[in-house]
Amino acid sequence: MIILKAAVIAALRARGQHARAEFVDRELPDRIDTVRHGGLLATLHLDPASLAEPSQA
Template sequence: MQIDKAQILEFLRSQGDNDKAAQAETQLPDQVDTDQHAGLLSQFGINPADLLGKLPGGLGDKLGGLGL
C-alpha cells in the first residue's frame, strides 16, 4: 500500500518521536510502499500493519467501520 511520507512523519511526531521523524524525513521517499519499504520503516520502529491501522482515514478506519 502506498502512504504519503507526510502521514508517516505525522504519525511519528504524534508518538513523540521527533528524532525519528527528522531521520525519516530525509530517508523516506515521498510515496512509501509498505511492502517495498518495510525494512526502512522498521528502522524507525514502524510496523506497516500498525501504521495502516492508526492512520486517519486509513485501512484501520475502514476495517473498524466494518466491525472487524
C-alpha cells in the same frame, strides 16, 4: 500499498519521536511503498494499514 510520508512523520511526532521523524523526512520518498520499506516501518512500530489513506485501505 502506498502511504504518504507525511502520515508517517505525523505519527512519529505524535509519539514524541522527533529525531525519527526527521530521519524519515530525509530518507524516504513522499509516497512510501510498504513492501519496499516494510522493514523500516516495522522497526518504527508503525502499522501501514493504520496510516493508509481511506481510499487505499
